[in-house]
Amino acid sequence: MTQKKRFLLRLDNKLYEILEKWSADELRSVNAQIEYLLTEAARKQGRWKEDKQQKVVDEQKTETEDA
Known part of the structure; x- marks a missing residue:
């Protein structure tokens, strides 16, 4: 698994509430x-x-999530 970058993100409270619901x-x-x-x-x-292979995997994943 790829290492992910961590950083602090400040958001407006209203935007955070929208993201939380979404x-x-x-x-x-x-x-x-x-x-x-x-x-x-x-x-x-x-x-x-x-690469094309990763795109196919991502599209299949999206289709599964939408179903």
Whole structure:
């Protein structure tokens, strides 16, 4: 497993409450939800480069979560 970078993130209380509800709706922790949202934003902007095999695995994982 890849080592993850730790850092302090300060958020507005209202934004945190929104993230907390959103993450609960998707059965994720707030931390996992923030990481998911940032990863998706990076992909949409073309800044997240990954090999084709990893993309297939991620798409399958997303499809399973949506079902």
